Amino acid sequence: MADALKNIRSKFVNSVSKEVIHQLLDDLLEDQVLNDGEVEHIKEGASMRAEKARSLMDMVRKKGDAASNTMIKRLKERDPVLFKDLDLDS
16 A cells, blocks of 8 residues: 555645645544654644645655555545545555
């Protein structure tokens, strides 16, 4: 699944909203995929929406398939239209 995130990285970065990024950060913190420091790094370290999306995607992808699966599941819940557009259901 980490490969699935790698394949849709550009489209995700260009399409995801700031609101969904923040929801995903909260979800992934709750799911213990990310820790407080990582969430703060993404929220505070990147000023532009695309930078936040890129940081989130890369951080989760590097954590492997379980983390990637959790992010994909949470994205489906938070933004089903983007999820479908990214063709992650295949």
